[in-house]
Amino acid sequence: MRVALLARVHLGTVAVLFALTLVACLLVAGLPRAMQGAFDDALRRSLATASAAQADLTVTVTSSSREQDLRERSQFDSLDHQWRRITPAALRSVIASTSQMSAKTSLTPVTGTGGKQYVNLGWLSDADRRVDWVRGRAPGDPGTTRYKGQTIPLLEVGVVEEALSEMGLRIGQTTTLGESGHAAVKIVGTFKAKDPGDRYWQRNADILHVRRILPQGALDFERHITTLTSDAGLSAISGEGRNLSYHWILPIAAGSANAQAAPAVKTAITDFGRVAAVQRTRGVLQTGLTKLLDDFLAALASAQTVMYLVLGGLLAVALGVIVLTTRLLTDRMDHTLALARARGGSLRQVAGAAAALTALAVAPSAVAGYALSFLVPGPVLPIVHVGPVLVVVAGVGFAAARTALAHRTPLHERRDDVASARPTARRITLEALVIVLALAGAYLLRARGLDAAAGQDPFLLLVPVALTLAAALITLRCYPYPLRLFVRLAARGRAAVPFLGLTRAARARSANVLPVLILLPALGVSVFAAVISDGIAGTQRLASWQQVGAPVKVTSEAEIPAAAIARVRAMAGVEQVVPAQTGRVQVGYSSERAEAVAVDVAQWRRVLAGAPVGLPALPDGTALVSPELRGRGTIDVGWQSRMKLGTQGVIESVPGFHDKGKFMIVPLSALVRPAVNVLLIKGDVSLDTLARLLPSATLESQEGALAAIRDDPLTSTVRWTLLVVTVALAGYALVAVVLSLVIGAADRAVAVSYLRTLGLSDRQAQRLTVLEILPMILVTALVGLGLGLGLPSALGPGVDLSSYAGDLPVGDYSLDLLTPSALAAGLSAAAVLGAYAHTAISRRRGLGAVLRVGDLS
Structure with missing residues (x-):
């Protein structure tokens, strides 16, 4: 069959299918990239703003004898190469290329002060790049001096200006250290940091500032300062008789981190610490990075949970709308394909023609949407490749399967005047089982909570799907019953239009109302997204007030x-x-x-x-x-x-x-x-x-605290994605309404034409069409709204959004009536406008274009 000719004949439907597929593939491939890019930015920001003690890795080796002392820079470099060699690959990828090495003593008392003053010895591998000498000179080579008849080492050191006044020191002064194993230091100069705000000094605050410590039960403060000595002076610092430790700081390169690798990095930290401890030097790993990653992964898991729920719903609705459009296309081709089948065409040829025409529409648009998704910044995830393929397979596969089933035999005829069969007991039992399992799943999810060990708990992802399916089955089976009540009331009146319109709505076949049920997940997920977004916004405002306690707070x-x-x-x-x-x-x-x-x-x-x-x-x-x-x-x-x-x-x-x-x-x-x-x-x-x-004083404002909460990358990503999904699903819901009107247009035109022969006016035809379509849309809209409002409570502990609301639990899922009213009103308006447009188009057709000879006999 000539697929190009079929495409020209059905150009309008093919164009609609092309546009819907393009948008669906762009959303399915682009949104995950944007989300993952935001997750990466959030992790990098978390690492960049964390303190050095939290983010960096520090390997510490202690010395208690001269044999364990490190006396030369080359020894530090050798051990630095060793630490980097045993670092797991996942951790090595986020570590900066240069290390910061130091040697420091601790609790080194000034002789004769009774433990009131401590002057510790210190060496920094990059002191020449970090400090400027402002008075005196930089330390030189060590020497010796005599103390109580013994020869002790004498080191030249420098201190910060603050230490001179705080601890009564002066340049040129020689001070004896220790109560046993004495050593002496000569203060030869003072220095200041080139950049005191550099993160480097967070690890070396003991060098820049005098620490005042009040021991428990004491009345006087202890004062501690760490001095700086030269590379040559390093050889005179020994762990014999004092507390000496060597440090290798491996800074984290925040820009190279990504959220996907965070679990592997966390595991690598544990492995690195275990391997470092069994080396000959017995290094001890100290870091707060594990806790930092734990907090980030907890917030990320909540974000991913919400994202998977709303994006899964978006994908399902997008596929449903594409399938509806494909059904419309195959319906339009039905007469042509039946004729080809009657003239000897094989089932493979007929089904292949339908599949080829559908592929002609969806394949190029899927490629275009996939290509456009690469304009969205972010890493390429598997869903970026799989999503468009899934859209194409769904559209082409449905077209081939539906055509093959419809044209199994040549010259097939469908009788629209035959009553549909009642559902079998097996089908009713299966539907009841789905409903019971959905309710049981929601109850169990609230009762047991999430399985944290499983990462993304599949139970959490299946329960919303089951609840949506259960709501769809209940709607499909139960909506005719209230309509029949209205039919009885309308039958008592003298007007025929309400009775005829409601009767046709109540007697609609399952195949005719299934397209409208696309509205249910679309509305359910969009309202769920709106509820979650409003809940986060309200809790963020509450958290900002809890943090500050007033519009402005001044603390001194x-x-x-x-x-x-x-x-x-x-x-x-x-x-x-x-x-x-x-x-x-x-x-x-x-x-x-x-x-x-x-x-x-x-x-x-x-x-x-x-x-x-x-x-x-x-x-x-x-x-x-x-x-x-x-x-x-x-x-x-x-x-x-x-x-x-x-x-x-x-x-x-x-x-x-x-x-x-x-x-x-x-x-x-x-x-x-x-x-x-x-x-x-x-x-x-x-x-x-x-x-x-x-x-x-320190100033805080409620507006500033609220802005800080909202500006967090993860928080802004969640709210932005929820907004995009809400708008997209609202658009798909409107498309579903239009498609439901178009799919049933032929059957509706025949019915209206019959009634026009009996004297039905154009205005009555419009009212009849509205009454036929509107009840199902309203019922589905109400059920979808109820489902969206109930999902947050049904999921219960499965959706922990406290990470995006100032660490307060998001429990108030009340929704402003404006959102559901706007959604319901928009869908109803679309249905009414579509009904009026349909009758306006039908009015221009002559009865002979709709009714065949013999239809009125």
């Missing part, structure tokens, strides 16, 4: 002077300022401690007016306590003075301050002399101006 380590508070109150845009004091207080007379916030709760509640968080009233002389402090009646609190406060109530969290542990809110008036260190501000405040007024 020192007391905020009253004059500064007055200047803040006088700022433009400030409506209210609530002062507060925070501190750690004694509970009772024991060692029990709790975090406390002293504030005027009545004023704070006015600041929180209209916010999703709030606080109960707090009368004077009472306190609000955390769940861990409940049931104690009157609480004795030690804070500035002893206070006895009655327990007014229990609160789960204090917005902007505490959400776990032991905490309480007390009235600010209960303090003898409040030392305000927090300001809660309401109003449209300029943060830059506020920062200039309080330069030493």
